[in-house]
Amino acid sequence: MFVKLRKAVFPVHLFAATALIIWILFPLTWPVNMPSSYWIKQVAENLGYAVVYIINTAVLSPKLLTKRRLGFYIISVIALIILMVKYNGWMQDSLHIDAAMAKMFHPYVPDHHMRSAWTILMCLIVLGFSNVTTVAKKLQSHELAIQVSEKERISAELSFLKAQINPHFFFNTLHTIYALTDTDPASAKESLYTLSHMMRYVIYETKQDVTTLKKEVKFIEDYISLMRTRIDSSVEVSFTVPDKLRDINVAPMLFLPFIENAFKHGISARQASYIFVNISEAGGTLKFMVRNSIYKNTNKELDEEYGIGIANTKRRLDLLYPGKYNLVVNDDANTNEYLTILTLNTNAN
Incomplete structure (x- = not known):
């Protein structure tokens, strides 16, 4: 106008x-x-x-x-x-x-x-x-x-959403490490060291509107490494990233809720389980994909917590990438597989 x-x-x-x-x-x-x-x-x-x-x-x-x-x-x-x-x-x-x-x-x-x-x-x-x-x-x-008022409102809402995500991530990770203190103290010690690096990222990088994709990938690698310590070795977990990935700017901790959701619902102690995470970039489009087996948790309180995390992430996408993203979520009850595909138009940022 x-x-x-x-x-x-x-x-x-x-x-x-x-x-x-x-x-x-x-x-x-x-x-x-x-x-x-x-x-x-x-x-x-x-x-x-x-x-x-x-x-x-x-x-x-x-x-x-x-x-x-x-x-x-x-x-x-x-x-x-x-x-x-x-x-x-x-x-x-x-x-x-x-x-x-x-x-x-x-x-x-x-x-x-x-x-x-x-x-x-x-x-x-x-x-x-x-x-x-x-x-x-x-x-x-x-x-x-x-426009100024709307920008201030969006900034305040984003700060609120990030404030909700950060403690949620921190407490869940501490819960994972706490479970290791009795069974595997050495792994718990190593996990605390990894967590300290992750918290540095959470404290400093999330203060900014954007971070680099390289830092975000390292954060995801550390998170998956921590989660591996609490699951059985029979669970297949992979995180694949191309060797040559353009280091573009992305919103910090944008992908984490989807990965958290995969670890929450994608693991079973009785059945074969898998979590596949992939990030790729081509033609100005960043593609993030999570494919995992799905086993519904009966703990409604935890389900609500993770539902809030996903809802907050969708709202962040609306605010940060209006008209520049596409989110596809497919819950296949026949194959017990959950698929999340998020694409971002990186040329517009």
């Missing part, structure tokens, strides 16, 4: 300037040489119209018209037009235009009423152009205020 308003104002100014030049130079088309006093009057008269435009644009329109003080505006405009009529009449008399015109045109009868009517008409035209400009600028300011 901003661009449309700017494009609308420019033709108005261009048309007004062109009309003014034509009006000043129009007597050159007459088959007579006008006296110098006439040209002085033309310039002075149009300078008066310019003053009317400036006064209306800078004072009357923004302070009265746009604030709906219509009575004061009408009175001020009438006073301004009267002054302009008097000013043009004074210029006509001071420069003896009627006498000069009478020498050139026979017969010549001055029509003061027509001259006043023409001045009023010109003032109204100038005021119209001025008001169009003022209204357009007001709409621009209003649009800018809306």
Whole structure:
């Protein structure tokens, strides 16, 4: 809308300037040489119209018209037009235009009423152009205020969503390490060391709007490494990334809720389980895919927690990548497989 308003104002100014030049130079088309006093009057008269435009644009329109003080505006405009009529009449008399015109045109009868009517008409035209400009600028300011307000709202909402994701991740990871303290203290110690690196990422990188894909991939690798310590070796887990992956900017911890969801629902102690995570990038499109076996958990509280994580991520995608992402989720009850595919248009970021 901003661009449309700017494009609308420019033709108005261009048309007004062109009309003014034509009006000043129009007597050159007459088959007579006008006296110098006439040209002085033309310039002075149009300078008066310019003053009317400036006064209306800078004072009357923004302070009265746009604030709906219509009575004061009408009175001020009438006073301004009267002054302009008097000013043009004074210029006509001071420069003896009627006498000069009478020498050139026979017969010549001055029509003061027509001259006043023409001045009023010109003032109204100038005021119209001025008001169009003022209204357009007001709409621009209003649009800018809306955009700033919306940006602040989105920033606040994103901060809230990230604040929900970070503790959720931290407490779940600590729960995993806690389970190892009795069964495998050495692995618990190593997991704490890995967690310290991950928390550095969570604390510092998530303060920014974006991080690099390389850092995000390393974070996912560490998370999967931690999760491996709490699952049976029979569970097939893989994370594949091309050797040459363009290090583009992405929102931090954007993919984690989907991977958390896979570990939550994709593992069974009785049946064959698998979790396959893949990230690829080609042709300006980043593709993230998680494919896992699915076994519904009967713990409704945990289900609700992870549901909130996925919902928050979808909302973050709406805010950060509006119209630039595609999320496909397929829950196949026949094959007990859950498939998530997220594609991001990286050229637009």
